[in-house]
Amino acid sequence: MASGEREPFQNTVVEWIDSRMPIFTMLQKEYGVFPAPKNFNYFWNFGAIAMFMLATMIATGIVLAMHYTANTHMAFDSVERIMRDVNGGWLIRYIHMNGASFFFIAVYIHIFRGMYYGSYKKPRELLWILGALIFLLMMATAFMGYVLPWGQMSLWGATVITGFFTAIPYVGESIQTLLLGGFSVENPTLTRFFALHYLLPFVIFAVVFLHIWALHVTGSNNPLGIDTKGPQDTLPFHPYYTVKDTFGLLVFLMIYCVFIFFMPDILGHPDNYTKANPLVTPAHIVPEWYFLPFYAILRAITFNMNLYFIVGLVFLFVLIVEFIWRKKPVYLSASAGWAMLVIGGFLILTGFTGDSCQRIDPKWLDENGGFKGLCGALQSLPGMSAAAAPISAKLGGVLAMFGSVAMLFVLPWLDTHPVRSARYRPLYKLFFLLLVVMFLVLGYVGSQPADASLLGIPLIYLGLAGTGYYFGYFLVLLPLLSRFEKTKPLPESIHQAVLSKQIKVEAKI
Amino acid sequence: MALLAGAFGAVGAAIAAFPLINSLNPAKDTLAMASVEVDISDIPAGAAKTVMWRGKPVFIRHRTPEQIESAEDVNLQNLIDKQTDEERVKKPEWLVVVGVCTHLGCVPQGQKESDNHGEFGGWFCSCHGSQYDTSGRIRKGPAPKNLAVPPYQFLSDTKIKIG
Ligand code: HEM
Ligand code: FES
16 A cells, blocks of 8 residues: 555645555555445444444443442442532433444445345455454444443353353363452452443454455445446445445434434443442343344253264265355265264254253153153163263353354355355245244244243244354355355446436336 | 464564463462361351351251261262262261352252251252252252362361361
């Protein structure tokens, strides 16, 4: 960006700076005349909106930090002081608090856009991965921010979340102690979370910079998912998209303001206005809404994975790789594949039933002799006891949760279909929209108590079904579609598609 | 040569990082709170007391004869984490356990008479529904282990030291 040809500027001050450090030339190139596809829809607003939210969070956060005290004896009161005594403190805090939610709303829509229009595909894989990294960092930042006001949800949310790490065999407890700086969530935890909560947004800022750098190398995708072929397909970023982005941002900000001014606490949890009490856990712990689907995935795994189950899973995975990911199986013949499918399915069923038997009420078993016999036989198999299971229910849940985020990072290699946009992939569109529905269902499941049920169906089954679909979508459906899906004909160019739409509209008039 | 320099650099960076990371482990004053003495003379049979030890609640329950009986009269086969009641107490009337659910660390209910004690008469964790019996053993729900028994000793009949 430095040494290229440079057009002199009219303004002498600008020219003086630019001839020494061509920052205005760069801005002009990247944000002024930068060629953007001319068919963006409003989904393309959310990158700029997310950027605005990041800036808002940093600005309000720094001011809050000037009034906030990171000490377990004072934190809760210092936040109450911000709310009551600091001039306009309530406003700044509500902007920050709801800002986290609206930042996530913008980023979720941004990710949805990327998946619907295939923006993660070649050549934008790295751009996509940087985005997934930003999402991960945001989750860490928001989690640590929620601990700062030191209410009941702060304390117990932090306890449950850092409790995930105790699922790791052997070293789990020490890792948790290292994270907390003690044996429970206490003052050392609060002070380090504050330090990290201050730091991470700036790390996010740096990754956003890389994200945009990568974007400006590959150029933007667009709703048609086809490459731009020349100047007739693009518009200069300014003023066309600066104006469109500003318009979208203003609409977004209006909704954001409705929350800030009329229902500032609706997205939060009343328990967090009770000071943290290490002796009493609130009856119903839930994370912030933006974590709910992942929380549901965590809780969906209620069974231990014993050796039978794991070997069965490995068989299934080998089958997926051989027969679905590869165009042609390398190691297995079709009959060997069928055999593995049957054996693998049988092992999974055996392992799962054997493990479930341990949780069935013994009284019920006494009344149902047939099951008692089956359970007794399964239980007597070696390695069937809960203690012998290499992956306990707790570890299984944690692996599934982190795995679900990891799917985003490998997505570009799971969906290798050459056509990007869902507009031309009817099956992909169907399954993807189903994924979105499942994600929302998981969010609902995550918001309910663990033992709740809907229409008589225990919600854990719904959670398990949602989790199954989530992983099935990424690991099985996408690779299958990549190989077999027939697409609708693509338009020749963006320009032509836009023109033919215009002709249709004119014909109607 | 570049490999050697790189390796040296990496080792140096790791050595430099160690004190930074180690400083995040519990500090000496945190560790110093490692033991507490508790007067148990004021806990009538059937009642319980909660004290803090290492930032965690410890449940001290004065068990009634019925509670002791129901804790001892259990088929080990039906337990998730197989332990006899005997292995978990020093004197049958007194049960001392860390009041932290072994699932993800909530504090189970059941210390007060009016609390939900779960199906097994001990404690109930409302976070994800784990149920503990009158010996603090996990009987149902996602928790993998029994409530931990902290190291403790009877200093006299009315006083115990935890830690
Ligand atoms: C990625 C950007 C950020 C996110 C997602 C975020 C998120 C959060 C959340 C969810 C809370 C809890 C709000 C509540 O319930 O009270 C919070 C509190 C807080 N944040 Fe941030 N934050 C961000 C950036 C920052 C920055 C850059 C700073 C400081 C430089 C900061 C300083 C604070 C302080 C002092 C509090 C405690 C006061 C309070 O609870 O209102 N935040 N943050
Ligand atoms: S923390 Fe007690 S059941 Fe999950």
